[in-house]
């Protein structure tokens with residue numbers, strides 16, 4: 631490269647700065663800066679040649695804005711779409727992480743989590759994306775639907791948890807309707823250790839924003855007597871294949887409930903505090919609730935309201951795949967930290 635070009639060399643440092651919002655229709659894909667910040671990859675972009683150079687622990691990769699080929703060492707990797715530039719940010723297609731990171735020497739995972747998968751005290755997680763089918767859930771001013779946002783986040787969480795060898799059961803894995811009762815029965819029939827419901831919020835106060843995490847606090851008589859709960863207890867003891875007397879089953883259920891409420895609170899607090907920080911959103915706290923799916927599951931259960939679709943800014947964020955990935959990582963990170971403590 632000529633010296634005059636070097637003077638023009640524009641070097642951007644990979645920082646996760648909050649740039650201006652770019653509508654996803656204009657800039658589909660994921661900002662390269664966000665990926666590089668997440669995995670500590672340093673990168674440079676030459677504004678003249680349009681060459682992007684990535685560096686990680688001595689490994690180098692090269693890509694060209696406008697091309698879908700990334701060269702890692704001697705290997706050429708073809709992405710589904712070319713890299714492109716929009717509002718002085720560079721975007722890479724969705725498959726960049728999956729295809730490029732591993733050859734580049736990075737194990738994609740959950741950044742920041744203290745992961746020793748062998749030490750986790752949980753094995754199976756139920757992910758419960760809210761709504762679905764005829765029930766769209768909340769709808770943002772620009773039409774973004776809760777049911778679409780939450781299933782995408784849940785699917786991303788599933789990938790992350792399965793990478794660590796955990797078993798994940800989804801109460802729904804595409805866009806169909808499933809009742810609240812059925813959701814809790816799926817949990818009771820399984821060997822789940824944890825139930826995590828994912829929702830997006832809505833509020834007439836359009837400025838409301840941030841993450842809230844719900845858990846069940848009290849051991850209310852009306853909760854214990856609830857029909858769905860008793861049904862779930864029966865399903866659960868049948869799954870255990872035990873022949874305890876009804877009294878003993880009742881004792882076991884009581885013990886489970888006491889443990890469930892303490893554990894649910896701990897997980898809810900972790901997600902609210904650390905999850906919101908990692909996702910860079912406001913922490914609206916862990917809150918006690920009487921939501922059906924949370925109170926009728928027998929294992930520790932939380933319901934995460936990831937953000938407010940009624941807030942225009944947050945609706946835009948929730949409509950971007952990179953933010954949904956960030957939320958998925960943030961929640962999974964808290965689940966892992968909860969399970970290794």
Ligand SMILES: [Zn+2]
Nearest residue numbers: 760767829830
């Ligand atoms: Zn909801």
